[in-house]
Every structure is written in C-alpha cells, then in structure tokens.
Amino acid sequence: MAPPLMEPSHGEVDIVNLQVRYAPHMPLVLxxxxxxxxxxxxxxxxxxxxxxxxxxxxxLFRIIEPAVGHIVIDGVHISKIGLHDLRSRLSIIPQDPTMFEGTREEQSGST
Ligand SMILES: Nc1ncnc2c1ncn2[C@@H]1O[C@H](COP(=O)(O)OP(=O)(O)OP(=O)(O)O)[C@@H](O)[C@H]1O
Ligand SMILES: [Mg+2]
Known part of the structure; x- marks a missing residue:
C-alpha cells in the first residue's frame, strides 16, 4: 500500500532537473x-x-514518467505517493477555463 502524504500537508512542490519526452525516439519537451x-x-x-x-x-499527475529528474511534494517523491492521493490533492486550473459569457439576466422571484 502506498504511504500517505505527510500530514499536515504544506504543499511545496520541488521539481528537479525534469526531463520529459513523449517517446524514446522523440526530442525532450522539458x-x-x-x-x-x-x-x-x-x-x-x-x-x-x-x-x-x-x-x-x-x-505532476504522473500521466507521463520523466526520462530524467524527479518531482517531490513536501519531501515525498511523487512516485512514492499513491496515484489517488496524488491526483486528488493537486488542483489545476487549465488555460481557457470555461467562464460565464455575456450578461446575466436579473431574475426576481425565482431561484
Ligand atoms: N501526446 C504528445 N505526443 C507527442 N508530442 C507531444 C504530445 N503532446 C505534446 N507534445 C509536444 O510537446 C511540446 C509541448 O507541448 P505542450 O502541450 O506541453 O505545450 P503547452 O505549453 O501546453 O502548449 P499550449 O499553450 O498550446 O497548451 C510540443 O512540441 C508538442 O508538440
Ligand atoms: Mg497546454
């Protein structure tokens, strides 16, 4: 069973010499x-x-494995954190998040 994150969790993410590619024959992206x-x-x-x-x-989410380097959260190498723990504790707001567009109609008397 994967060890839990240290509690209380501070949330410091240390990224060290991270080198990532999508396939062995492809160039490094990071x-x-x-x-x-x-x-x-x-x-x-x-x-x-x-x-x-x-x-x-x-x-960060361990969807792809780095070729070289590592990521540590609160002193714990992310490969030692259970996938569910890791993914449920990271919050990412992507670019172009869907926001409200247009004007909001004021409604009275209804919820
Ligand atoms: N699944 C994949 N397979 C191979 N190459 C990929 C893959 N996904 C991304 N790349 C390549 O990795 C590089 C980085 O792409 P990435 O999607 O991380 O950039 P980004 O900063 O998120 O860009 P954007 O602002 O357009 O979202 C690009 O050269 C891209 O073509
Ligand atoms: Mg992107």
Whole structure:
C-alpha cells in the first residue's frame, strides 16, 4: 500500500532537473526544468504554445514518467505517493477555463 502524504500537508512542490519526452525516439519537451512551487499559494505557469505547460502538468499527475529528474511534494517523491492521493490533492486550473459569457439576466422571484 502506498504511504500517505505527510500530514499536515504544506504543499511545496520541488521539481528537479525534469526531463520529459513523449517517446524514446522523440526530442525532450522539458529539458532539465528545476524550480520550487511554494506551498500555500497558487502558482501560475505561463509560456507560449508548445512550451510544455501541459506536459509539466502531466508529469505532476504522473500521466507521463520523466526520462530524467524527479518531482517531490513536501519531501515525498511523487512516485512514492499513491496515484489517488496524488491526483486528488493537486488542483489545476487549465488555460481557457470555461467562464460565464455575456450578461446575466436579473431574475426576481425565482431561484
Ligand atoms: N501526446 C504528445 N505526443 C507527442 N508530442 C507531444 C504530445 N503532446 C505534446 N507534445 C509536444 O510537446 C511540446 C509541448 O507541448 P505542450 O502541450 O506541453 O505545450 P503547452 O505549453 O501546453 O502548449 P499550449 O499553450 O498550446 O497548451 C510540443 O512540441 C508538442 O508538440
Ligand atoms: Mg497546454
């Protein structure tokens, strides 16, 4: 059984020399990314199309395995965190989230 995340969870994400490719014969998409996402706050990731934002998210969720490097959350290597624990504790707001469009009609007397 996978060990639980350390409690209370601070939420610091350490990304160390992350190198990710989609297949062995394909070039690296992430070429040695190292950074720390502080716990307790929201972090925005920006970059032009194709720069690897979604790829990073897939590595965080362990949808793709890095070729080199690793990700640590609160001191625990994500490969040691159960998939359900990992995925249920990460919140991602993608680009172009569906927001309300247009004007909102005021309605009175109904809910
Ligand atoms: N499933 C895949 N197989 C092979 N290559 C892929 C795959 N998904 C993405 N790529 C390639 O990886 C690179 C990074 O793509 P990624 O989708 O991570 O970029 P992004 O920053 O999320 O872009 P966007 O802003 O358009 O969403 C691009 O060169 C893309 O073509
Ligand atoms: Mg994307």
């Amino acid at each position: 070429r040695g990314l190292t950074c720390t996402l502080p716990g307790g706050m929201k972090t925005g990731i920006v970059g032009r199309t194709g720069s690897g934002k979604s790829t990073l998210v897939q590595a």
